[in-house]
Amino acid sequence: MLKEVIATRYITPLREGGSLPGLIEGDDLGTYVLKFTGAGQGRKTLVAEVVCGELARRLGFRVPGLVTVDLDPVLGLGEPDQQVQELLKSSGGTNLGMDFLSGALGFDPLAFEVSAEEAGRIVWFDALVNNVDRSWRNPNLLRLRGQTWLIDHGATMIWHHNWPGAEASAARPYDAADHALARFAPDVRSAA
Numbered sequence: 131m132l133k134e135v136i137a138t139r140y141i142t143p144l145r146e147g148g149s150l151p152g153l154i155e156g157d158d159l160g161t162y163v164l165k166f167t168g169a170g171q172g173r174k175t176l177v178a179e180v181v182c183g184e185l186a187r188r189l190g191f192r193v194p195g196l197v198t199v200d201l202d203p204v205l206g207l208g209e210p211d212q213q214v215q216e217l218l219k220s221s222g223g224t225n226l227g228m229d230f231l232s233g234a235l236g237f238d239p240l241a242f243e244v245s246a247e248e249a250g251r252i253v254w255f256d257a258l259v260n261n262v263d264r265s266w267r268n269p270n271l272l273r274l275r276g277q278t279w280l281i282d283h284g285a286t287m288i289w290h291h292n293w294p295g296a297e298a299s300a301a302r303p304y305d306a307a308d309h310a311l312a313r314f315a316p317d318v319r320s321a322a
């Protein structure tokens with residue numbers, strides 16, 4: 131079960147994300163990144179976030195805490211952006227929230243060092259859950275106080291969008307050529 135939070139304030143949209151996630155404040159005074167149920171990517175994306183985010187956490191990776199966020203669309207009435215207004219209107223009720231890591235930087239493979247051991251563990255995990263969204267173009271990794279955090283597991287378990295093809299998909303080797311950590315000589319064998 132995820133902790134349940136009620137949104138008390140819509141702060142601002144996070145422009146970096148393709149799904150236009152928002153920053154909100156909760157009734158517990160926490161700040162959360164909100165992934166909208168009404169976003170075009172669909173609910174299955176949020177299911178994948180929960181399943182693979184929690185799986186990663188249990189495997190010992192750093193993943194921002196996940197919560198459910200109850201949203202009253204009225205909170206966004208002051209938001210001037212039409213697209214954000216629409217998102218809020220179509221996302222009344224339960225949405226997905228994650229602890230906002232204040233001060234975290236987006237991972238840059240040219241600016242940060244990662245050990246072959248850590249790179250191996252992350253690439254191995256991404257292969258396990260078929261993550262197609264951790265490339266050097268869009269690493270979906272954050273760096274905070276010298277530590278790596280895993281975010282955005284929406285594009286994992288691609289097979290759950292097409293169950294008849296799931297078995298064939300599981301048998302296909304994972305292509306890590308474009309992976310954000312490919313240049314760190316990921317030690318996948320030790321990770322396995």
Ligand SMILES: Nc1ncnc2c1ncn2[C@@H]1O[C@H](COP(=O)(O)OP(=O)(O)OP(=O)(O)O)[C@@H](O)[C@H]1O
Nearest residue numbers: 144146147148149150163194228229230231281282
């Ligand atoms: N927990 C967090 N703490 C701090 N910043 C975050 C957090 N989650 C996301 N962000 C910031 O918001 C951006 C978008 O988040 P995320 O990648 O999860 O959204 P998305 O819409 O699925 O994006 P895309 O599909 O474009 O990768 C991240 O690249 C990061 O800059």
Ligand SMILES: [Mg+2]
Nearest residue numbers: 147268270282
């Ligand atoms: Mg992302």
